[in-house]
Amino acid sequence: MRARVGRQMVFGLVLSLVLLTVPAAGADAAPRQDDLPSWSWPLEGPRLIVAPYRAPAHEYGAGHRGVDIAASRGAAVRSPADGVVAFRGTVVDRPLLTIDHGGGLVTTFEPLLSTLSPGDAVAEGDVIGVVDAGGHAPSGSLHLGVRLDGEYINPMLLFGEVPRAVLLPCCAPLEG
Numbered sequence: 001m002r003a004r005v006g007r008q009m010v011f012g013l014v015l016s017l018v019l020l021t022v023p024a025a026g027a028d029a030a031p032r033q034d035d036l037p038s039w040s041w042p043l044e045g046p047r048l049i050v051a052p053y054r055a056p057a058h059e060y061g062a063g064h065r066g067v068d069i070a071a072s073r074g075a076a077v078r079s080p081a082d083g084v085v086a087f088r089g090t091v092v093d094r095p096l097l098t099i100d101h102g103g104g105l106v107t108t109f110e111p112l113l114s115t116l117s118p119g120d121a122v123a124e125g126d127v128i129g130v131v132d133a134g135g136h137a138p139s140g141s142l143h144l145g146v147r148l149d150g151e152y153i154n155p156m157l158l159f160g161e162v163p164r165a166v167l168l169p170c171c172a173p174l175e176g
Contacts, residue, residue: 039080039158040124042109042144043071050141053154065152066108066145068138071131077112077142079122080158081105088114094135097128104149105158109142111135 041047048070056063071077083101090096096110099122114129122128137143146155 036148036157037081037103037105038160040078041159042077042080043069043075043142046070047159049156050138053156055152055154066143067155068141068143070140071142072140073131073133075131075142076127077109077129077131079124079126079128080107081124083107083122085116085118085120085122085128087118088116092135095132096135099128104147106147107155108145108147110137110145112142 049067050070051064051068053067054064056065079099081101083099085097086100086106087096087098091110094111095113096108097112097114097116098106098108100106109128111132111134112129113132116122116128131142133139135143144155146153146158
């Protein structure tokens with residue numbers, strides 16, 4: 001009896017793992033780093049991430065849909081890739097700028113003071129504004145969010161800095 005229960009538990013665990021790793025019908029697979037362009041870092045100096053990207057469990061779930069990068073107020077911010085300004089303005093209490101880079105990729109920087117206007121073309125490396133204050137990002141940081149076809153992705157995928165996940169053993173083997 002005990003062996004049967006053990007086998008059923010193992011079967012259930014394996015089935016659960018298979019179902020969790022198979023995408024739902026119609027679900028888009030997460031973008032592969034190899035399939036994305038390589039962008040330039042938007043700030044001078046060391047690449048210090050204050051708050052990393054945390055994917056939400058679902059569309060309205062908690063998470064952090066971007067990265068917060070250490071940056072002093074007034075620091076120049078550069079466009080990581082060619083694009084066209086899609087939005088510049090204040091949302092609630094923070095100035096932000098959104099750039100459409102084509103191919104479904106859109107970036108948003110906040111808090112960012114800029115003199116650019118929607119429709120302005122920017123080239124990779126162009127100064128697009130300066131770090132300001134306001135919003136959810138900690139003081140002394142710049143929030144960078146990236147959407148691919150309307151879905152938030154980890155911006156670090158575009159800067160070649162997301163290491164491949166490695167699964168490690170965690171548990172003692174089941175006795176059966």
